[in-house]
Amino acid sequence: MTGPGAQPILRMVDIHRTHGRGEAAVHALRGVSLHVLPGELVAVMGPSGSGKSTLLTIAGGLDTATSGEAFVEGVPLGSLSGRDLARVRRRSVGYVFQDLNLIPALTAAENVALPRELDGASARQARREAIDALAELDLGDLADRFPDDMSGGQQQRAAIARALIGPRRLVLADEPTGALDSETGEAVLRLLRARCDAGAAGVLVTHEARHAAWADRVVFLRDGLIVDDTGGQAEAESLLEGMR
Amino acid sequence: MSVRHGLLALLAEQPRYGYQLRAEFESRTGATWPLNVGQVYTTLARLERDGLVTPQGGDGEGHAYYAITDVGRAEVARWFAEPVARSAPPPRDELAIKLALAITAPGVDVLRITQAQRTHTLRALQDYTRLKARATDRDVAWLLVLDSLIFQAEAEIRWLDHCESRLARAGAAVHEAVSSQPERHAIAQQARGAGS
Numbered sequence: 001m002t003g004p005g006a007q008p009i010l011r012m013v014d015i016h017r018t019h020g021r022g023e024a025a026v027h028a029l030r031g032v033s034l035h036v037l038p039g040e041l042v043a044v045m046g047p048s049g050s051g052k053s054t055l056l057t058i059a060g061g062l063d064t065a066t067s068g069e070a071f072v073e074g075v076p077l078g079s080l081s082g083r084d085l086a087r088v089r090r091r092s093v094g095y096v097f098q099d100l101n102l103i104p105a106l107t108a109a110e111n112v113a114l115p116r117e118l119d120g121a122s123a124r125q126a127r128r129e130a131i132d133a134l135a136e137l138d139l140g141d142l143a144d145r146f147p148d149d150m151s152g153g154q155q156q157r158a159a160i161a162r163a164l165i166g167p168r169r170l171v172l173a174d175e176p177t178g179a180l181d182s183e184t185g186e187a188v189l190r191l192l193r194a195r196c197d198a199g200a201a202g203v204l205v206t207h208e209a210r211h212a213a214w215a216d217r218v219v220f221l222r223d224g225l226i227v228d229d230t231g232g233q234a235e236a237e238s239l240l241e242g243m244r
Numbered sequence: 245m246s247v248r249h250g251l252l253a254l255l256a257e258q259p260r261y262g263y264q265l266r267a268e269f270e271s272r273t274g275a276t277w278p279l280n281v282g283q284v285y286t287t288l289a290r291l292e293r294d295g296l297v298t299p300q301g302g303d304g305e306g307h308a309y310y311a312i313t314d315v316g317r318a319e320v321a322r323w324f325a326e327p328v329a330r331s332a333p334p335p336r337d338e339l340a341i342k343l344a345l346a347i348t349a350p351g352v353d354v355l356r357i358t359q360a361q362r363t364h365t366l367r368a369l370q371d372y373t374r375l376k377a378r379a380t381d382r383d384v385a386w387l388l389v390l391d392s393l394i395f396q397a398e399a400e401i402r403w404l405d406h407c408e409s410r411l412a413r414a415g416a417a418v419h420e421a422v423s424s425q426p427e428r429h430a431i432a433q434q435a436r437g438a439g440s
Contacts, residue, residue, distance in 0.1 A: 045366075047409065193377065209401040210394060213369035214377075220359065228363050230370065 007074065008035040009169050009201035010059055015068035017054050017224075028054040030224035031068070034203075038169065041193060041202040043212035046221035052205045053174055055221065059203060060093045060172045061085050072170055090119045094163030096173040096192075102147040102155055102162075108134060109143040112162045119166065133161040137191065153184035160188065164195055171195060171202045177211060189214040247279060247287050249323045252296060252312065256320045259300055261307040262288065274386035276393070291316070339400070343407060354411060358404045365404075369397040 017029040029051045036042050044052050057063040058070050061077045070077045072092050077085060102111050109130045116126035134143050137157040147155050156178065163171060173192060177185030193214050196202045204215055212218045220228040247269075254260060254268050262284045269279055288310055291297040296316035300309040312320070339361060346352045372394045379387055 047405070190377070207405075208398075209366055209369055210373075210398045213366065213373040213394070215370070218363075218366050218370070220362070228359050230363055230367050 006037050006039075008037050008071075009073055010034070010036040010203065011071040011074075012055070012059060013069050013071075015055070015058060015065045015070060017051075017058060017063070018066045027224050029058070029065075032221070032224070032226055033068075034059075034219065034226070036170075036201040036203060038199050038201055039196055040217070041196040041204060041215045043204045043206060043215035043218045044221060045206065045209070045212050045218055048207075050221040051224040052221055056172050056174050056203060056205050059170070060095055061089050087119075090115055091166065092168055092170055094165075094168040094171045096160050096163045096171070096176040098175040098178045102159055104147050107144045107146055108139060108150065108154075108158045108161075111147070111158060112165055115162060116166055121166075129165055130161070133165045134158065137161050152178075153180055153187070156180060156184070156188055157191070160191060164200075169200050171200050173202065174205045175207070176204070177206075177208070185211065246323070247283060248291065249320070251284065251287055252291060252316055252320050253323070255297055255310060255312040256317055259309045259311040261303075261309050263307075272385055274383075274389040276389050347411065355408065358408055362401055362404050365397050365400050369394060369401070372397065 012032060012034045015029050015032045016027070019026045019028060032051070032055060034042070034055070044055060046052050054063065058065050058077075059072075061070075061072070061080075064078060072088055075088060075092075077088065080088065102108075103114070106114070109127055112133055113123075113126035113130035116129055117123060121129070131140065131143050134140055137160060139154060139157055139161065142150060142154060142158075147158070150158065156176070160176070163173075171192065176192065177188050180188065189211055192202055192204065196216075202215075204212065206212050217232055218230040219226050250269055250273075251265050254265055254272075260268065262281055265288075266279050266281050266284045269284075270277075288297065292299060292310070296313055296319055297310045298313055300311050302308055343354070343357065346354050346357050372390055376387065376390045376394070379390065381387075
């Protein structure tokens, strides 16, 4: 869990992101600052077009801020070369997207092992880690299945295993429950929660309040700005005091 | 909330005394709706008056047991079989009333109201979700009650989202509606005048 004085794993400072220029400029983010500590899961909510997904892609180094700086484990992403940035993305950041992006020609284990192999781990080492990661998500028996032979929920869990494999400490999820039914979607959220409880920092973009509620803190974006925040857990514990 | 039918359903299982009924009611519904024991005895007295339960006397330890009657059993069966009625008119919903008034009142920032409510309700939703994360699969009844609270809170937030997008789309139309209010007031006053 978060300790006092813990360094944030993700630190975004006054991030602006503008697409286009002049009259046609679109201001996707207009000065967003966000810290996510180890052990903390932060949900980002807001209407479509509010900048949620832009925030996530900048946090993960998939997009670059027009101004401001994003730090992952203290490393400023904006100043990195393409090659160094790619390494931070592989080693420190795990992504779970709505479209799972599992590669259909690879088995579950091969899909999960891929980022480790890209990162220079031996094939055998990567496979061992992949099997462990799958087992953690109750998919140990399906390691050698192809995505097409798995249910939507199983595919989603495999995608999460891939996002979490290795020593990544920042997990970024964009509508990770996609079109899953409510029970399976909940299982995905429990998992994300468990990974954060185990020390990762998580950012979850969702339009579903029921999913955002698994987070320690929910921030609300509107027109590229954070307009509100539920605050930390300590403030929210009061409502059902006395109930179990 | 029907304490009456809740207690009757518990008595349909076996005879029980007041404190037992209260404890059983609370544990079976996750202690979400606490009962005081006075309420239990008042309800038992009414059930007895209506012939739905009958006192069975004490057990020697000062506990006054009640048992269900055949009429009571039939009433429990009817309660389980029938849908819970939706009241008409619907119960007063302070939030709906507040928003309805806010969009027509001059100088009120509706977005601020919806956002403040959204944050407040999300905190509650986080709270319920934490309780749910701690519950085990064996707590089925408690989980059902929690899920009910969760879905209700979620519905309120979805409705707030919907209100905002509706207002954004109809921004101009709202202004028009506000400016035509005097006419509607006049009509309402006429109607009231005719009624009195």
